[in-house]
Amino acid sequence: MTVLHSTFSLERSYPVPPERVFAAWADPAAKARWFGVGEGHELDFRVGGREVTRGHTPDGKALAADSTYHDIVRDERIVYTTALTGGDVLATVSTTTIELTPDGEGTRLVLTEQDTFLDGAEEPAWREQGTADWLAKLGKELES
Numbered sequence: 001m002t003v004l005h006s007t008f009s010l011e012r013s014y015p016v017p018p019e020r021v022f023a024a025w026a027d028p029a030a031k032a033r034w035f036g037v038g039e040g041h042e043l044d045f046r047v048g049g050r051e052v053t054r055g056h057t058p059d060g061k062a063l064a065a066d067s068t069y070h071d072i073v074r075d076e077r078i079v080y081t082t083a084l085t086g087g088d089v090l091a092t093v094s095t096t097t098i099e100l101t102p103d104g105e106g107t108r109l110v111l112t113e114q115d116t117f118l119d120g121a122e123e124p125a126w127r128e129q130g131t132a133d134w135l136a137k138l139g140k141e142l143e144s
């Protein structure tokens with residue numbers, strides 16, 4: 001039994017105002033387009049609300065990410081926790097903070113994630129790369 005802790009931050013600039021970036025997180029249809037929601041997605045975007053995403057690994061194991069929103073400041077900040085399970089096994093627990101600040105006519109986004117990885121089910125580098133990938137997809141969503 002092992003526990004590994006990790007923290008990373010990613011910064012992105014988007015050429016749209018914070019209201020548009022925030023809306024891409026808050027709107028279920030928009031979030032489903034860029035987040036890569038797999039086979040099932042539910043979003044209740046409010047403090048105390050949940051987001052659940054379901055899918056499968058390439059070898060067929062069920063995956064589920066269950067998030068709870070703890071703090072939402074419209075157009076400025078989102079804080080949530082997520083438990084990721086593979087099959088019936090808890091793989092990671094994380095706290096994520098999204099900060100949005102005006103940057104000229106655009107938005108500076110800073111995402112900071114603090115993770116607890118359990119028993120080698122996931123690696124910090126995988127999580128950071130996956131998060132970077134979906135921030136790139138968010139950028140494409142915001143271009144449309």
